[in-house]
Amino acid sequence: MHTPGTLITSRPLDEYCGLFGLTRAALAAVPGPVLDCPGGAAGLTAEARELGVTVIATDPAYAAPRPELTALAVAGRDRMAACLAVAPERHLPAGQLCPERYLRSWDRARRLFAADSAARPERYVAAALPGLPFADGSFALTLSAYLLFAYPELFPPERQLAGLLELVRVTDPDGEVRVHPLHDGAGRPCPHLPQLRSALGEHRVASEIVRFARPGDGRTRRVLVLRKARRWGSGPRRGAS
Numbered sequence: 205m206h207t208p209g210t211l212i213t214s215r216p217l218d219e220y221c222g223l224f225g226l227t228r229a230a231l232a233a234v235p236g237p238v239l240d241c242p243g244g245a246a247g248l249t250a251e252a253r254e255l256g257v258t259v260i261a262t263d264p265a266y267a268a269p270r271p272e273l274t275a276l277a278v279a280g281r282d283r284m285a286a287c288l289a290v291a292p293e294r295h296l297p298a299g300q301l302c303p304e305r306y307l308r309s310w311d312r313a314r315r316l317f318a319a320d321s322a323a324r325p326e327r328y329v330a331a332a333l334p335g336l337p338f339a340d341g342s343f344a345l346t347l348s349a350y351l352l353f354a355y356p357e358l359f360p361p362e363r364q365l366a367g368l369l370e371l372v373r374v375t376d377p378d379g380e381v382r383v384h385p386l387h388d389g390a391g392r393p394c395p396h397l398p399q400l401r402s403a404l405g406e407h408r409v410a411s412e413i414v415r416f417a418r419p420g421d422g423r424t425r426r427v428l429v430l431r432k433a434r435r436w437g438s439g440p441r442r443g444a445s
């Protein structure tokens with residue numbers, strides 16, 4: 205069911221790529237299924253299918269009847285439109301300050317989500333962190349946008365740690381989990397990130413903060429990358445801290 209206080213957003217695949225420092229080619233090269241948690245009303249699952257990539261989206265809101273979910277997604281879009289009207293520079297790169305164009309990309313993603321979730325309901329699983337109904341190591345890549353750090357009132361430190369560990373559990377030991385953003389809805393950075401990373405380490409989960417230039421204006425974007433510790437250091441390192 206819908207979690208009060210959270211927005212159901214409808215980001216398209218290219219926006220997801222921009223959030224996580226991915227490209228379409230990198231996504232297409234992932235050697236197994238991808239998990240999107242939370243999926244919201246994103247277009248990722250539908251659009252990735254065209255790239256030959258299987259994305260499973262999971263979100264407690266998928267338990268809601270379809271008309272209710274659609275209405276929540278439209279409300280999420282309207283809330284974003286209101287935020288863009290007040291401070292577009294907070295949400296859009298300096299070189300792309302066109303709220304109408306951005307909102308059109310959400311409208312398209314929402315329509316793709318509606319059609320794909322009706323046609324392939326098995327790819328949209330109703331579930332909530334920190335307990336997901338997937339076997340250990342089911343996914344080659346797990347993406348988590350705008351939840352575990354964005355809503356600290358829902359995910360205080362202990363629950364946030366449990367959520368991150370659950371994402372690692374369902375991800376293949378040779379794969380990785382990517383989480384963004386690392387700040388709350390007001391843009392405040394997570395104050396206990398060092399302690400959280402240390403607690404992850406105690407659970408044999410290696411963490412890395414990858415910084416990359418945001419498409420459009422080059423502003424630094426940070427992604428938390430998690431892997432089961434046993435293979436840490438075997439892959440290429442990218443601007444790690």
Ligand SMILES: C[S@@+](CC[C@H](N)C(=O)[O-])C[C@H]1O[C@@H](n2cnc3c(N)ncnc32)[C@H](O)[C@@H]1O
Pocket residue numbers: 206207210211212213214215241242243244245246262263264265331332333334348349350351
């Ligand atoms: C702001 S949206 C993010 C959706 C998508 N990842 C994106 O970036 O557009 C937050 C989503 O988290 C979902 N949510 C709320 N509580 C959750 C939980 N405990 N586990 C997983 N998803 C949850 C909400 O239903 C909502 O769809």
